[in-house]
Amino acid sequence: xxxxxxxxxxxxxxxxxxxxxxxPAKTYFMHEPKTGSIDRCLNCRISxxxxxxxxxxxxxxxxxxxxxxTFQTGAPTPEPEGVYDENLAEERYxxxxxxxxxxxxxxxxxLLSIAIYLKLHNINYYWYQPLVNLYSxxxxxxxxxxxxLAAFYMAPRDVGYEPSVxxxxxxxxxxxxxxxxxxxIYAEGYPHAKLEVVAVNDGSTDHTLExxxxxxxxxxxLVVVDFEENKGKRHGMALGALLARGEVLVYVDSDSFLMPxxxxxxxxxxxxxxxxxxxxxxxxxxxxxxxxxKMQDVRYFVSYRIMKxxxxxxxxxxxxxxxxxxxxxxxxLHILDKWLHQxxxxxxxxxxxxxxxxxxxxxxYRILYDDEALATTIVPDRWKKxxxxxxxxxxxxxxxxxxxxxxxxxxxxxxALSWYAMAILPMIAPLIMFHALILAPATQHQAPTFYIGxxxxxxxxxxxxxxxxxxxxxxxxxxxxxxxxxxxxxxQGYYAMFTVRRTTWGTR
Numbered sequence: 001x002x003x004x005x006x007x008x009x010x011x012x013x014x015x016x017x018x019x020x021x022x023x024p025a026k027t028y029f030m031h032e033p034k035t036g037s038i039d040r041c042l043n044c045r046i047s048x049x050x051x052x053x054x055x056x057x058x059x060x061x062x063x064x065x066x067x068x069x070t071f072q073t074g075a076p077t078p079e080p081e082g083v084y085d086e087n088l089a090e091e092r093y094x095x096x097x098x099x100x101x102x103x104x105x106x107x108x109x110x111l112l113s114i115a116i117y118l119k120l121h122n123i124n125y126y127w128y129q130p131l132v133n134l135y136s137x138x139x140x141x142x143x144x145x146x147x148x149l150a151a152f153y154m155a156p157r158d159v160g161y162e163p164s165v166x167x168x169x170x171x172x173x174x175x176x177x178x179x180x181x182x183x184x185i186y187a188e189g190y191p192h193a194k195l196e197v198v199a200v201n202d203g204s205t206d207h208t209l210e211x212x213x214x215x216x217x218x219x220x221x222l223v224v225v226d227f228e229e230n231k232g233k234r235h236g237m238a239l240g241a242l243l244a245r246g247e248v249l250v251y252v253d254s255d256s257f258l259m260p261x262x263x264x265x266x267x268x269x270x271x272x273x274x275x276x277x278x279x280x281x282x283x284x285x286x287x288x289x290x291x292x293x294k295m296q297d298v299r300y301f302v303s304y305r306i307m308k309x310x311x312x313x314x315x316x317x318x319x320x321x322x323x324x325x326x327x328x329x330x331x332x333l334h335i336l337d338k339w340l341h342q343x344x345x346x347x348x349x350x351x352x353x354x355x356x357x358x359x360x361x362x363x364x365y366r367i368l369y370d371d372e373a374l375a376t377t378i379v380p381d382r383w384k385k386x387x388x389x390x391x392x393x394x395x396x397x398x399x400x401x402x403x404x405x406x407x408x409x410x411x412x413x414x415x416a417l418s419w420y421a422m423a424i425l426p427m428i429a430p431l432i433m434f435h436a437l438i439l440a441p442a443t444q445h446q447a448p449t450f451y452i453g454x455x456x457x458x459x460x461x462x463x464x465x466x467x468x469x470x471x472x473x474x475x476x477x478x479x480x481x482x483x484x485x486x487x488x489x490x491x492q493g494y495y496a497m498f499t500v501r502r503t504t505w506g507t508r
Contacts, residue, residue, distance in 0.1 A: 033073045034073050034220060035073075036049055036071055036072075036073065036216075036220075037055045039055055039056055040066060041059035041061070044059055044061045044064075045228040046228065048224070049224040049225075060239050076217045077214060077217070077218065079187075079218065080179045081180075083180060084187055092283055092376075092470070093469075135432045138425065149309070149310035149414075152313060153313055153371075155265075156271075157268065158264075158268050162194060164196075165195055165249075165250055166195075166197070166243075166246035166329070167195070167196070167250045168198045168200070168237060168240030168241065168252070169240075169251075169253070169254050170200040170233050170237050171233075171236070171254030174204070174254035174255060175204070177254060178199070178211045179212075181253075181254050181255065181257060185263075188258040188262050195263070196246055198243055199224050200227065200237075200240055201225065202233060203227045208254075223243060233353055234340060237357075247329055248267050249332055250327075251354075253323050253377060255378040256282065256377040257375060257376050259376070263326075263373075266324070266370050266373035275366045276327065276331040277327045277331075277361055277365070278320070278325065278326045279324075280324035281304050281305070282321060283301065283374070283375075284296055290381055298477050299478075300379075302462050302478075311415065314414060315367060316408075317362075318358065318404070319355045321354055327361070332357070335360045339356060349396075351396055352392075352395070355400045356396070390489060390492060391492055391495065395499060398497055398500050404419070405423065408420070427493050427494075429490050430491050433451075
């Protein structure tokens with residue numbers, strides 16, 4: 001199958017398996033405390049702590065000379081649980097037997113055939129409900145095209161490219177996960193001589209800074225930056241780019257964890273000078289918590305392995321997620337000021353940083369997806385937090401879709417057409433659903449048989465694809481996502497349009 005990387009005998013993607021075959025680099029421990037320097041900018045109210053890394057002379061933001069002091073590390077403590085585990089990838093991808101794989105493939109083909117039949121039915125009865133049928137046909141063609149295009153997807157080839165890399169982690173109030181995030185970066189296996197890590201504390205009110213300093217005692221090459229007051233994630237990402245000496249920037253969220261070999265694999269796409277960024281693949285870390293986290297795992301997988309894979313064929317990935325993505329630093333620095341000070345409707349953009357950065361680069365460069373560069377991320381396990389997160393993401397989606405619409409037509413015709421369909425169809429979907437499920441049955445006594453049948457077929461198609469590729473047993477939670485989308489989340493697009501000027505995160 002060409003849609004996904006081949007699986008090795010352990011049953012996980014080949015790129016991850018190859019990297020995981022070598023044990024991750026173990027971090028040495030200091031036998032006595034070390035002295036580092038702490039450099040502070042009075043204007044910007046930021047401080048930069050370094051031990052083994054070269055200290056900066058001026059503030060990366062205002063270029064004012066820094067005031068220098070010293071500090072002494074405490075005794076290093078062991079890595080948090082879960083940092084060193086050579087079986088991380090194997091635990092998430094389970095091989096299916098040839099018989100099961102054959103049966104699932106048969107059902108996938110059958111479902112595709114049923115989906116096509118339902119769409120042909122729409123053509124035969126088109127003029128009975130022309131708007132609904134036009135929408136149904138368009139959505140059907142779009143979804144089927146994603147599967148077809150994803151079948152031709154291939155991950156960027158490993159050409160042995162090994163540039164200097166700076167991993168930047170910017171966060172606020174993440175004391176529960178930041179130490180593990182940093183530990184996994186150092187343990188994933190990239191040569192430490194070519195690796196630098198910058199952790200930025202964005203004015204946290206919990207013990208995030210203390211956890212970063214604890215990690216620095218364990219990893220003296222770590223650079224710890226402290227914003228004395230909250231400036232926003234975008235400023236943290238920008239400062240990391242300004243401090244970094246590496247050729248490649250890798251942004252990792254503070255609640256995301258790299259798999260062994262992830263950095264080596266994600267930079268391979270950047271060996272092509274026309275590529276400015278590469279999105280890695282992210283699974284859900286806390287899958288087993290409840291139905292909500294299981295549902296999100298299916299959604300993540302489909303959005304990456306089908307949607308991003310289809311976009312990557314044309315070098316037009318629409319969003320490099322903050323969980324785990326790599327950028328050519330020279331390209332980021334070129335648009336850094338415009339991105340950092342982005343305004344929309346007179347207000348500074350304070351969220352949607354990753355999609356905004358992707359858009360600015362996509363205008364002039366190609367952007368890829370690598371499904372063999374693996375990471376995991378912690379997702380909301382409570383519905384209230386999930387709803388707030390989705391609303392913030394939807395607002396950034398609305399804003400960036402409007403901005404990207406000005407240039408995306410210059411891309412490959414298939415990529416451009418797909419992009420405009422992806423922008424328009426979700427905004428029409430709630431009205432069509434309301435008509436098909438409520439208005440038509442009430443006024444015309446028409447049972448929504450074909451509409452419901454089409455939704456069930458497409459959902460089962462996603463679910464079985466997920467099961468065949470991962471071997472994870474909670475494939476059925478795809479139906480939970482569709483039910484919640486129809487009943488609630490599809491309407492968030494309208495709410496996002498009316499609240500797009502809001503600048504608060506809601507979850508902070």
